[in-house]
Amino acid sequence: xxxxxxxxxxxxxxxxxxxxxxxxxxxxxxxxxxxxxxxxxxxxxxxxxxxxxxxxxxxxxxxxxxxxxxxxxxxxxxxxxxxxxxxxxxxxxxxxxxxxxxxxxxxxxxxxxxxxxxxxxxxxxxxxxxxxxxxxxxxxxxxxxxxxxxxxxxxxxxxxxxxxxxxxxxxxxxxxxxxxxxxxxxxxxxxxxxxxxxxxxxxxxxxxxxxxxxxxxxxxxxxxxxxxxxxxxxxxxxxxxxxxxxxxxxxxxxxxxxx
Amino acid sequence: xxxxxxxxxxxxxxxxxxxxxxxxxxxxxxxxxxxxxxxxxxxxxxxxxxxxxxxxxxxxxxxxxxxxxxxxxxxxxxxxxxxxxxxxxxxxxxxxxxxxxxxxxxxxxxxxxxxxxxxxxxxxxxxxxxxxxxxxxxxxxxxxxxxxxxxxxxxxxxxxxxxxxxxxxxxxxxxxxxxxxxxxxxxxxxxxxxxxxxxxxxxxxxxxxxxxxxxxxxxxxxxxxxxxxxxxxxxxxxxxxxxxxxxxxxxxxxxxx
Numbered sequence: 001x002x003x004x005x006x007x008x009x010x011x012x013x014x015x016x017x018x019x020x021x022x023x024x025x026x027x028x029x030x031x032x033x034x035x036x037x038x039x040x041x042x043x044x045x046x047x048x049x050x051x052x053x054x055x056x057x058x059x060x061x062x063x064x065x066x067x068x069x070x071x072x073x074x075x076x077x078x079x080x081x082x083x084x085x086x087x088x089x090x091x092x093x094x095x096x097x098x099x100x101x102x103x104x105x106x107x108x109x110x111x112x113x114x115x116x117x118x119x120x121x122x123x124x125x126x127x128x129x130x131x132x133x134x135x136x137x138x139x140x141x142x143x144x145x146x147x148x149x150x151x152x153x154x155x156x157x158x159x160x161x162x163x164x165x166x167x168x169x170x171x172x173x174x175x176x177x178x179x180x181x182x183x184x185x186x187x188x189x190x191x192x193x194x195x196x197x198x199x200x201x202x203x204x205x206x207x208x209x210x211x212x213x214x215x216x217x218x219x220x221x222x223x224x225x226x227x228x229x230x231x232x233x234x235x236x237x238x239x240x241x242x243x244x245x246x247x248x249x250x251x252x253x254x255x256x257x258x259x
Numbered sequence: 260x261x262x263x264x265x266x267x268x269x270x271x272x273x274x275x276x277x278x279x280x281x282x283x284x285x286x287x288x289x290x291x292x293x294x295x296x297x298x299x300x301x302x303x304x305x306x307x308x309x310x311x312x313x314x315x316x317x318x319x320x321x322x323x324x325x326x327x328x329x330x331x332x333x334x335x336x337x338x339x340x341x342x343x344x345x346x347x348x349x350x351x352x353x354x355x356x357x358x359x360x361x362x363x364x365x366x367x368x369x370x371x372x373x374x375x376x377x378x379x380x381x382x383x384x385x386x387x388x389x390x391x392x393x394x395x396x397x398x399x400x401x402x403x404x405x406x407x408x409x410x411x412x413x414x415x416x417x418x419x420x421x422x423x424x425x426x427x428x429x430x431x432x433x434x435x436x437x438x439x440x441x442x443x444x445x446x447x448x449x450x451x452x453x454x455x456x457x458x459x460x461x462x463x464x465x466x467x468x469x470x471x472x473x474x475x476x477x478x479x480x481x482x483x484x485x486x487x488x489x490x491x492x493x494x495x496x497x498x499x500x501x502x503x504x505x506x507x508x509x510x511x512x513x514x515x516x
Contacts, residue, residue, distance in 0.1 A: 010354075023354065076357030102355045109348050174358060174367050175345035179270075204263040207271060216348030217270045217341045219369060220473040226361035235481040241271055242479035248266045 002032040005097035009044065011056055012104045017112040017120070023102075026056075033093040037080060038063060038070060040092050057116035063088040065229065068164030071171070072117055073104040078168035078227045086166060086229045106167050108176035110213040123213040124165050124181060131205035132185040134194050147193050160187035162230045169224035169232070175216030180224035182210050183240035184232045190243050200247035207244055270344075271477075276337045278477035280330040281470055285497055287327055292504045299511060303412045304440020305401050311391065311439040312423045335377055342370050365465040366473070372466040379459035386446050391439050399438035405430045414438070447512030460506040468498035 007028040014021025028044050035043070038060050045055035061069035070087040074080035080090040095101060103117060111119040161184075169180035186203055189195025195202070218237060225234045266272035294314065297307040314320050358367050365372065390396050398417050403410040405427070415435060424435040446452055471493035472486075480486060 073353060073355075076353060076355035077360055081360075104353055104355070107349050107351055107353055109350055172361055174356075174362075176348035177270075177345075201263075207269060208263050211264070211270050214348055215270075216345040217274060218477075219341075219345075219366065220469070220476050221358075221362035221366040223358065223361040223367075234476065238476050238479045238481035240479075241274075241477060244269075244271050245266075245275065245479060248272075 002034045003093075003097075004030050004032055005092065005095070005099075007031060007040075007095065007098070008100040010100060010102045011117070012113075013056070013116050014105075014113050016115055021113065021116075031092055033091065035092045036063070036088055037072070037074070037090040037092065038088050057114075057118050059118045060088060065089045066164060068166035071106050071119065071167060073106065073171055075102055078106070078171040079166075079229055083226065084229055084231060086164075089229075106171040108167075108170050108215065110176070110178070110215050111167060111170065119167075121165070121167050123215075124167065124178070126213065127178070127182055127206050127209045128165075128185060130209035131198065131202035132189070133198070134189055135197055136194075149192060153191050157188050157191040160184045160191070160232065160236055163188075163228075163232050164230060166229060168227050168229060170215065172223040172227035173216065173218070174221060174223065175219060177218045177224075178210050178213070178215040179218040179237050179240065180228065180232055180234070182206055183236035186240045186243055187236045190239065199243070200251040203240065203243035203247050207240075273337055273341055274477045276333060277341070278474040280334040280337075281474045283326070283330050284334065285467065285471055285474075288497070288501050292501055295508060296504070298440070298443060298508055302410070303401075304399065304438060305410060305412075305434075307440045307443075308399065308436040308438060309434065312436055315391065316423075331377075331380065335373070338370060338373055363469065366469040369466060369469060372462045375459060375462040376466060379455070379462070382452075382455065386452070387439065387442060390442060391437060396442040397438045399436055399441065401432075401434040401436075403432040403434075405432055414441075443508075444512055444516060447509045447516075450513065453509040453513045456509040457506045460502040463505075464498050464502040467501070468494055471497045 009026045009028050010023045011026055012021050013024045026044060026048070028040060029047075031040050031043060038058070041056060041058055048055045059069050059071050061067040063070075065086045065088060068086070070079075072079065072087045074087070074090070079085060079087045081094055082090060105111075105113050105117045106119045106121075108119075110123040111121055114120050163181060163184035165181060167178075167181070170176050170178050173180075186206060189202065190199055220234070220237075222234055225232065267276070294310055295307075297310055300306050314324075358364075394417065398415045400413050400415045401410050402413075422437065424433075426433045447456075472490050475486070475489045480489065
């Protein structure tokens with residue numbers, strides 16, 4: 001049998017990005033400990049709707065930890081008190097009866113609040129569009145494994161590619177830096193032969209866009225790596241720096257940016 | 260060909276400046292500590308005062324010292340610029356922020372630690388560098404009998420000679436120099452200065468435990484073999500040996516001399 005608990009939520013409520021927000025205290029009653037955190041919010045929202053109040057607006061989609069849509073800074077930590085999971089994978093058994101839970105949106109100038117706990121993460125999309133792609137010739141489907149890639153390299157590229165773009169790295173960083181995200185997106189292509197064509201302009205274009213979006217500067221605290229639900233490693237940031245400085249200092253003639 | 264932003268206007272370019280100036284300042288600390296170990300010699304500053312003259316008058320060293328002052332200023336200015344940009348990147352902060360769950364305290368407070376070190380540097384430069392260069396330290400004469408090797412020390416007046424002089428008369432080597440050693444001894448009789456210096460070295464330790472390895476991460480070093488070596492050096496050489504070595508100097512003059 002599931003244990004039930006009553007909780008006090010301090011939730012950030014904000015009408016839109018033009019208005020100022022504030023914390024509102026909401027009681028969450030009779031919450032089962034096997035609910036996910038988002039299911040707990042669903043229950044609270046049903047209650048609010050029944051009372052004719054505006055439900056809490058929050059992002060979610062797949063609810064199985066692979067889409068990167070759910071966010072929330074819960075008691076001072078992105079995706080809550082556990083490591084290596086998203087908010088939809090966080091269960092209420094991680095909390096106790098009578099606990100006060102502070103729920104805030106991702107805080108960054110580049111992630112403006114849309115409403116309540118939902119933020120606009122299209123700045124990530126624009127960084128990706130700036131250079132996070134490969135050009136592929138059309139034509140017949142190539143045979144599998146025609147391009148030799150060492151297993152170690154393939155694994156490393158794959159690990160970088162597991163980034164779901166949730167933005168927890170930005171939320172956790174004291175500087176609101178997006179460098180873990182950008183470095184993962186650069187690495188997944190920089191490591192592979194298919195990514196070589198755009199390699200040096202990619203690093204420049206994506207970092208230019210990252211700066212233009214107003215993200216902060218990495219001070220290598222490692223908070224992003226610790227809070228990343230997918231375990232994206234700090235070594236990606238070192239690789240991004242190599243890619244960028246390599247392009248800037250040694251490959252300038254080879255680079256033709258489109259912007 | 261490229262029309263992307265110039266390196267030094269980019270986030271990574273600014274970090275590169277922090278990294279390179281930081282590493283240069285770390286290298287300086289090694290030389291500074293080894294040179295200043297002469298303070299522990301019980302020779303009334305015979306070696307140390309000659310070393311001080313050499314370090315302030317040998318042209319290549321002077322060039323490096325100007326590079327060093329430039330590095331300190333650049334490191335501080337870029338830190339300020341980056342910090343302001345970082346603050347702007349999060350205009351509304353968190354009501355609750357549990358940084359301890361995901362990062363070390365010193366890595367999150369490099370600015371505070373750096374500010375303590377900067378205030379220390381201003382004090383330190385005033386106490387010794389400024390006073391040395393502006394005739395505010397006493398003068399000393401060492402008379403060494405070249406036959407017996409015995410040295411006699413006496414304080415002298417500044418008017419008798421200009422800056423530094425080595426002569427040999429009747430098999431006696433006479434060295435006249437500014438007595439920076441005496442100035443060190445004098446400054447470190449002040450318990451306030453001693454405490455401040457020791458606390459500043461603690462700040463330096465925490466700053467470098469994060470800063471040294473962080474500088475190499477910014478340069479893009481990620482290597483299975485070399486990163487553990489960098490981390491080891493960052494903790495043991497720059498975080499422990501160097502700050503303790505420096506902190507022992509005021510403690511030695513206050514408690515032992």
